[in-house]
Amino acid sequence: MTTASEPLGPGSLCYDPATAKVGEYRDRAGPYVMLRPVGGGREWEADPDTLRPATNQERLGASVRAANHRSAAVPSLSPPPEQTGRPPRAVPGCGTCAGLAGRRETARAAYDRSAETDANVLLRQHQREEHRA
Secondary structure (H helix, E strand, C coil), X not given: CCCCCCCCCCCXXXXXXXXXXXXXXXXXXXXXXXXXXXXXXXXEEECCCCCEECCHHHHHHHHHHHHHHHHHHCCCCCCCHHHCCCCCCCCCCCHHXXXXXXXXHHHHHCCCHHHXXXXXXXXXXXXXXXXXX
């Protein structure tokens, strides 16, 4: 892959046909070059004569895989404090609030916790959008 017009440099993305992976060029190590996965990870040795520049599609795929890997490794955030306490109260005089509170009570009476939670979420969302300055 290394030609005078296209030298390998740290950070350039290459396709390694031996592993069928896109790697970020790190440095030379004897007769091999060191590549690492896009986004970080364990480096591997590759034959510099078989490498080629990664295509745009290969670059994009490697970047998406790295982003997916990062997001899977991050623990989910806890809900805001307002959502961990008591259920929201309907604003007096608001028909939408009254309707959602009624929906919640119907679900609670039927022991449908999923529908009860849905009504709470919709009521909080409505209150954030309509009742806060």
